[in-house]
Amino acid sequence: MLEKMKHKRLSYAQYMELVLYDEQYGYYMKRKEKIGRAGDFITTSNVANVIGHVFAKLFIRLMETYNVPPHICEIGGGTGRFAYAVLEQWQRQSPETFSNGRYTIVEASPYHREKQVEMLAPFADHVHIVSNLTELPSSFSGIVFSNELFDAFPVHVVEKRNGQIYECFVAVEGDKLVKQYAPLENEEIAQYLAERNIDLVDGQRFEVPLAMKMFIFQLNDAIERAIIFTVDYGYTDEEWKHPLRRQGSLRGYYRHQLINDPLRYPGDMDITTHVQWDALRFYGEQVGWTFTHLWRQDEFLLKAGIFNQLIDHDDPNPFSEKSRYNRAIRSLVMSDIGSAFQVMVQQKKMNIPILT
Secondary structure, eight states, X not given: OHHHHTTOEEEHHHHHHHHHHOTTTOGGGSSSOOBSTTSSBOOGGGSTTHHHHHHHHHHHHHHHHHOOOSEEEEESOTTSHHHHHHHHHHHHHOHHHHHTOEEEEEOOOHHHHHHHHHHTGXXXXXXXXXXXXXXXXXXXXXEEEEESOGGGSOOXXXXXXXXEEEEEEEEEETTEEEEEEEEOOOHHHXXXXXXXXXXXXXXXXXXXXXXXXXXXXXXXXXEXXXXXXXXXXXXXXXXXXXXXXXXXXXXXXXXXXXXXOTTSSTTTSEEEOOEEHXXXXXXXXXXXXXXXXXXXXXXXXXXXXGGXXXXXXXXXXXXXXXXXXXXXXXHHHHSHHHHHOEEEEEEESOOOOSOO
């Protein structure tokens, strides 16, 4: 990995692209477990099948009540466990819409595509797995869902020093990675800061999500009519401006440990940043999407009826399947994980009430 970076100065976005997505060295491209107890992080959709069942019931209601086309597109499907839970519930609860239904996963990682094919084999006739948005069926209409997608997108990093904006870079010195700074010259970054009215104080670091901005435009080109659900952790503009967040939110996860220095363990560590919710809304509105709402995840799940999923049983064994399922439900709304995540809903050429 270091050999590939020698004699180069990479922006943080280029560094993240290399260590996360490079075909040979990239963390997400490696053939190893990354999700769950054997990996480096646990996603909310990996907490049993609960969250998939809750979203499935919501998706079904939108299809049956408002004639939303029965086509779901999940972007970044991981192991396929969320998709399995949705398809399982969909088939059981609404066989009529399921019979014409289609579940498309957009997944860049060949390793995860293999996992998804294996996991979703029982629903093979309804599942379509592709590597990028350009492979979506033309004029896609339906539901778009992502869970912890944008937090893994590469970001540029800037810092204000003595009244001037500098871009942060990564370089190799000897056998280690070091940070370097240079006055901002990247016009796309400057444009982002200007159009979003970003005003930093001296000493403040800030992540610039140009990849997320570009993806919104690409997704818009790929869909005709859709309800877009984004589940992730992030900040509003008001929240990231808080003095406690002056060093930004870029960090790593390595074997379930939070690593503050994103330059450690290159290629062997997940690197994430908090999603800028107001930027997602801003650029969505630029392409014509309407903003529906931003909920805290626990509030969203409660409104969506998660407690209706609780299973009545008399089994005293706390490790039984039913006990574990009920415990997973409570953990999603009564633990830190429920309040740390948010759910944003946007709509393109639709105006449908989501939670009634």
